[in-house]
Amino acid sequence: xxxxxxxxxxxxxxxxxxxxxxxxxxxxxxxxxxxxxxxxxxxxxxxxxxxxxxxxxxxxxxxxxxxxxxxxxxxxxxxxxxxxxxxxxxxxxxxxxxxxxxxxxxxxxxxxxxxxxxxxxxxxxxxxxxxxxxxxxxxxxxxxxxxxxxxxxxxxxxxxxxxxxxxxxxxxxxxxxxxxxxxxxxxxxxxxxxxxxxxxxxxxxxxxxxxxxxxxxxxxxxxxxxxxxxxxxxxxxxxxxxxxxxxxxxxxxxxxxxxxxxxxxxxxxxxxxxxxxxxxxxxxxxxxxxxxxxxxxxxxxxxxxxxxxxxxxxxxxxxxxxxxxxxxxxxxxxxxxxxxxxxxxxxxxxxxxx
Numbered sequence: 001x002x003x004x005x006x007x008x009x010x011x012x013x014x015x016x017x018x019x020x021x022x023x024x025x026x027x028x029x030x031x032x033x034x035x036x037x038x039x040x041x042x043x044x045x046x047x048x049x050x051x052x053x054x055x056x057x058x059x060x061x062x063x064x065x066x067x068x069x070x071x072x073x074x075x076x077x078x079x080x081x082x083x084x085x086x087x088x089x090x091x092x093x094x095x096x097x098x099x100x101x102x103x104x105x106x107x108x109x110x111x112x113x114x115x116x117x118x119x120x121x122x123x124x125x126x127x128x129x130x131x132x133x134x135x136x137x138x139x140x141x142x143x144x145x146x147x148x149x150x151x152x153x154x155x156x157x158x159x160x161x162x163x164x165x166x167x168x169x170x171x172x173x174x175x176x177x178x179x180x181x182x183x184x185x186x187x188x189x190x191x192x193x194x195x196x197x198x199x200x201x202x203x204x205x206x207x208x209x210x211x212x213x214x215x216x217x218x219x220x221x222x223x224x225x226x227x228x229x230x231x232x233x234x235x236x237x238x239x240x241x242x243x244x245x246x247x248x249x250x251x252x253x254x255x256x257x258x259x260x261x262x263x264x265x266x267x268x269x270x271x272x273x274x275x276x277x278x279x280x281x282x283x284x285x286x287x288x289x290x291x292x293x294x295x296x297x298x299x300x301x302x303x304x305x306x307x308x309x310x311x312x313x314x315x316x317x318x319x320x321x322x323x324x325x326x327x328x329x330x331x332x333x334x335x336x337x338x339x340x341x342x343x344x345x346x347x348x349x350x351x352x353x354x
Contacts, residue, residue: 027172077135078161179202
């Protein structure tokens, strides 16, 4: 595997690295930019062991969420702490850590209620598709593992940074409990890990909605009991058929489109719940229609930090292997190919090795 040439030379006093930068639709470049450094005393600098491309990165890549200027990309990360600010107390250089895509102080009222992704000091991470990363609010954002994990465990640890934590939140938000029937709308990495999460939380039946054989197979490996290939009204009708006309107790919406949200709500039984974690794009709900469904809705940006300690423990003990969602691994300098592969649905999720 080619090794990324890391540029940390000094140009008029400025250290640089190479990382992924999005210039416009389908124009992702691996180029030199300023190296991260300690800015605030609460910061940490990580040397990344692995990073990856998220399905949500495809929205700006495709031009659906345009960027106004060249933008460093990436928000999923794990690695070794290289340096910490002077007030950081809970993490130290040499530790292997994982952090959320949303920073948090983990002390404000919203954090104490378990919604760290709504922290009053929240920042959304970017720039993680690079060898080095600055993480603000390090004490409240990062969670250290007990030891540096073996190389074959790193992909699963990386998955916890976003997609596994988001799939888990979808299941929690939908009220998944032992014995329940669950439907998962979406067969990307989040949806597939929503299947895994639902089974871990005790769901008796997990129905995955997917048209793609490779993704169907992975859904089965993660615990799906049924596969539904239909979409829209036909998909809802098939769910009703499988549940004897009742609908699902819990539905995980992991896409973020009008069709997927409508399908999720209509597949849920009266009194059931939808956990929605797909970033919404042009989703509009009819209040009167929703009123008469008796369906609960809960979701938003996943508070990954809430779940990290328990999820790390599950990975460490070998009880879950969310790293299976990475079906393409590339050196970081081939990041553009990673985006193309996901855009063309040749890959579920691309792992990048700095």
